[in-house]
Amino acid sequence: xxxxxxxxxxxxxxxxxxxxxxxxxxxxxxxxxxxxxxxxxxxxxxxxxxxxxxxxxxxxxxxxxxxxxxxxxxxxxxxxxxxxxxxxxxxxxxxxxxxxxxxxxxxxxxxxxxxxxxxxxxxxxxxxxxxxxxxxxxxxxxxxxxxxxxxxxxxxxxxxxxxxxxxxxxxxxxxxxxxxxxxxxxxxxxxxxxxxxxxxxxxxxxxxxxxxxxxxxxxxxxxxxxxxxxxxxxxxxxxxxxxxxx
Numbered sequence: 001x002x003x004x005x006x007x008x009x010x011x012x013x014x015x016x017x018x019x020x021x022x023x024x025x026x027x028x029x030x031x032x033x034x035x036x037x038x039x040x041x042x043x044x045x046x047x048x049x050x051x052x053x054x055x056x057x058x059x060x061x062x063x064x065x066x067x068x069x070x071x072x073x074x075x076x077x078x079x080x081x082x083x084x085x086x087x088x089x090x091x092x093x094x095x096x097x098x099x100x101x102x103x104x105x106x107x108x109x110x111x112x113x114x115x116x117x118x119x120x121x122x123x124x125x126x127x128x129x130x131x132x133x134x135x136x137x138x139x140x141x142x143x144x145x146x147x148x149x150x151x152x153x154x155x156x157x158x159x160x161x162x163x164x165x166x167x168x169x170x171x172x173x174x175x176x177x178x179x180x181x182x183x184x185x186x187x188x189x190x191x192x193x194x195x196x197x198x199x200x201x202x203x204x205x206x207x208x209x210x211x212x213x214x215x216x217x218x219x220x221x222x223x224x225x226x227x228x229x230x231x232x233x234x235x236x237x238x239x240x241x242x243x244x245x246x
Contacts (some may be wrong), residue, residue, distance in 0.1 A: 001078075002038070002040055002041040002045075003033070003038065003041075004041050004045075005025055005033060005034065007021060007025065007048060007050055009052065010222065012222075013218075013221070014125065014126025014127075014218065014222055014223070015184060015221025015222045016186065018060040019060075020065040021056070021057065022060040022061075024060075025064055025069075026064060028227065029069050029080060036080050036081060036085050037080060038080045039077060039078070039195055040061075040070055040080060042077065042233055043057045043058050056075075064122075073120050075221060091198050094125075096113045106140070106141070106142055107143070107191060108138050108139070108140055108167050110133060110136070110141040110165075111137040111139055111161075111168055112136065112137035113135075113166070114134075115132050115134055115135070115159060116129075116133060116135045117131065118133060118135065118153055121153035121227040122173055125226075127155060127224060131156065131170055132159070133155060133156075133171045134158065134161065135151070136150070136151065136152045136153075137150070137151050138150045138151075138166060139201050142228070145236075146203055146233065147200065147233060147236055148202075148230055148232040148233070149230065151228065151230065152171060152172075152229075153227045154175075155223075155224065157173075157178070157180065158226075159173075161178075163232060171226070173204060175226065180223075180225045181225075182219060183219060184216065185217040185222045187213060187215040188215075188216070189213050190212045190213065191211060191234060192206075193210075194206070194209070194210045194231070202231075208233070210231040210234055211231065211232040211233075211236045212229075212230065213228070213229075213230045213231075215228045220240050
């Protein structure tokens with residue numbers, strides 16, 4: 001018999017419903033409200049109880065399956081996993097990361113600084129498609145070594161961030177200074193061959209891949225903070241995942 005988890009869905013915030021649900025279900029497992037081996041409420045019952053669509057609930061559950069928090073087995077249903085995978089997902093900029101690791105010379109070249117409309121970025125942040133956004137395209141270096149091409153779109157609240165500020169400080173430090181502290185984000189990581197422009201800026205050969213990351217981040221009250229689409233020299237970047245056997 002499964003135990004329903006108390007979930008509070010806020011339909012006024014731009015944070016996606018599936019993400020709100022996944023975060024609260026994950027927190028319930030972390031608190032021990034659900035124990036390893038416990039049966040998990042099926043998606044039909046959960047959708048009806050919370051007034052959500054089945055695809056929304058299914059996506060939230062799949063997020064937890066992907067994190068190793070739930071196990072789905074044919075004929076046995078969905079159960080809480082005994083093994084949990086914790087991804088350390090600090091909401092920082094690459095500039096912050098370089099400083100934390102003791103890099104002596106993080107440097108940014110601002111390639112584009114302009115106000116535009118972009119339907120994809122605006123929609124990702126829950127804004128009208130015609131919202132004016134500050135588009136930034138930056139080349140991040142560590143000394144003379146190119147590391148990443150960083151493309152971001154910022155909502156109007158942060159459109160007064162200047163080119164000069166971006167050349168001397170990290171984007172997230174500038175956002176925090178304006179009250180824009182990202183506390184929740186949806187991030188996707190992948191890999192692909194570099195484009196001709198990326199090969200030029202990152203000093204890559206056609207056979208060397210780039211690591212890609214897209215991220216949409218929101219503040220504590222659900223307000224959009226940024227949408228990012230970045231690529232990194234794969235050989236210079238790593239992702240750390242901590243495995244905790246419970």
